Amino acid sequence: MLMAPRHFITLMDLSKDELKTLIARAIELKAMRYANKRYEPFKNKVLAMIFEKSSTRTRVSFETAMSQCGGSAIFLSPADTQLGRGEPIEDTARVLSSMVDCVMIRTYAHEKVELFAKYAKVPVINALTDMYHPCQLLADIQTYIEHRGSIQGKKVAWIGDGNNMCHSYIRAAHQFDFELAIASPIGYQPNANLVAEFKEHVSLSTAPAQAVTNADLVTTDVWASMGQEKEHAKRAQVFAPYQVDSHLMSLAKPxxxxxxxxxxxxxxxxxxxxxxxxxxxxWDQAENRLHSQKALLEFLLAD
Incomplete structure (x- = not known):
C-alpha cells in the first residue's frame, strides 16, 4: 500500500528536528551550488506550480531549484487551468497529482491548499496563502543561522501588519524556540487564536519601541498586501508610526x-x-528561498 504523501502546508507539518535538519541541508546545498557541484536528485521529476497570486521570488526560486537539480517545473496561472473556469479543486488535485511529482500552490484562501492536499497523491507545498507563508520562514531562519548561529532563545521583533508572514513567525517561534515580540496597531493584529495557542513564545503590543528593544532580529512587511491595494491610503495613515527606521533599529541589539x-x-x-x-x-534572505526550497523539495520527493 502506498504511503500518504508528506505535505508542507504550514511549519507544523514538519517536526522540530526535521526543520533543523532541513535548514542545515539548505546550507549544504548552497555550499554545493557555490562550489559548482552538479547534483541532480530530481531527474525526471516534475513540479506543477499553481499561481493565483503573482510572484517574483517564489516562481523563480522554485523553477530554478527544479532545473538546477535535474527536474522541471510547469507554471500554471488561472488562465492556464480549468481551476480558473470553476473546476472543483478536488478534481484538479486528483488529475494533476496523477501526472506530476509535486504541486506548489500560491493562492488567497488557505482552505484551498488544504483541500488540494487532501485529494492529492503527491506532496503539496503552500507557497503563500492569506494565512501563512511557511517557505519564506525557511529562508529567514537559514539566513539568521548563517549570520548569527542558532536562533534558539533569541528575541525576534515583528513590526507592522499581523498578516500571513506574522502568522508564520508565530509558528516559527514555537518550532525554532525563540521569543517573538509583535507590535501591530489595533484592528490589524494577528489571529487571536494563533497568538493564544503559542503564547509561551509570543507577546503582543501596539508599541514598536517595546517590541524592538533588545531584539536580535527585526522584521517587517508591506502595509498593504496583495488584494488590499484599495486600503493603501488608510493603512498608510494607521501604520505610519510603525516604520522601521534608524531610530527604531537603534533600540535593538547592536x-x-x-x-x-x-x-x-x-x-x-x-x-x-x-x-x-x-x-x-x-538580499541573502531572498537568495536563500532557492536553497531552502531545494532542501524542502529534496525532503518531500525523497524515494
Whole structure:
C-alpha cells in the first residue's frame, strides 16, 4: 500500500528536528551550488506550480531549484487551468497529482491548499496563502543561522501588519524556540487564536519601541498586501508610526539583523537607510528561498 504523501502546508507539518535538519541541508546545498557541484536528485521529476497570486521570488526560486537539480517545473496561472473556469479543486488535485511529482500552490484562501492536499497523491507545498507563508520562514531562519548561529532563545521583533508572514513567525517561534515580540496597531493584529495557542513564545503590543528593544532580529512587511491595494491610503495613515527606521533599529541589539520578505516600499514600512544599511540581510534572505526550497523539495520527493 502506498504511503500518504508528506505535505508542507504550514511549519507544523514538519517536526522540530526535521526543520533543523532541513535548514542545515539548505546550507549544504548552497555550499554545493557555490562550489559548482552538479547534483541532480530530481531527474525526471516534475513540479506543477499553481499561481493565483503573482510572484517574483517564489516562481523563480522554485523553477530554478527544479532545473538546477535535474527536474522541471510547469507554471500554471488561472488562465492556464480549468481551476480558473470553476473546476472543483478536488478534481484538479486528483488529475494533476496523477501526472506530476509535486504541486506548489500560491493562492488567497488557505482552505484551498488544504483541500488540494487532501485529494492529492503527491506532496503539496503552500507557497503563500492569506494565512501563512511557511517557505519564506525557511529562508529567514537559514539566513539568521548563517549570520548569527542558532536562533534558539533569541528575541525576534515583528513590526507592522499581523498578516500571513506574522502568522508564520508565530509558528516559527514555537518550532525554532525563540521569543517573538509583535507590535501591530489595533484592528490589524494577528489571529487571536494563533497568538493564544503559542503564547509561551509570543507577546503582543501596539508599541514598536517595546517590541524592538533588545531584539536580535527585526522584521517587517508591506502595509498593504496583495488584494488590499484599495486600503493603501488608510493603512498608510494607521501604520505610519510603525516604520522601521534608524531610530527604531537603534533600540535593538547592536548586532541585530533586519529582514524583509520583499517587495519593499522604502519610505513606508522601512526607511531606505535601514534596508540598504549594514544590518540588512534582505538580499541573502531572498537568495536563500532557492536553497531552502531545494532542501524542502529534496525532503518531500525523497524515494
Amino acid at each position: 548586532e541585530a539583523l533586519f529582514m524583509h520578505c520583499l517587495p519593499a516600499h522604502r519610505g513606508e514600512e522601512v526607511s531606505a537607510k535601514v534596508i540598504d544599511g549594514p544590518q540588512s540581510v534582505v
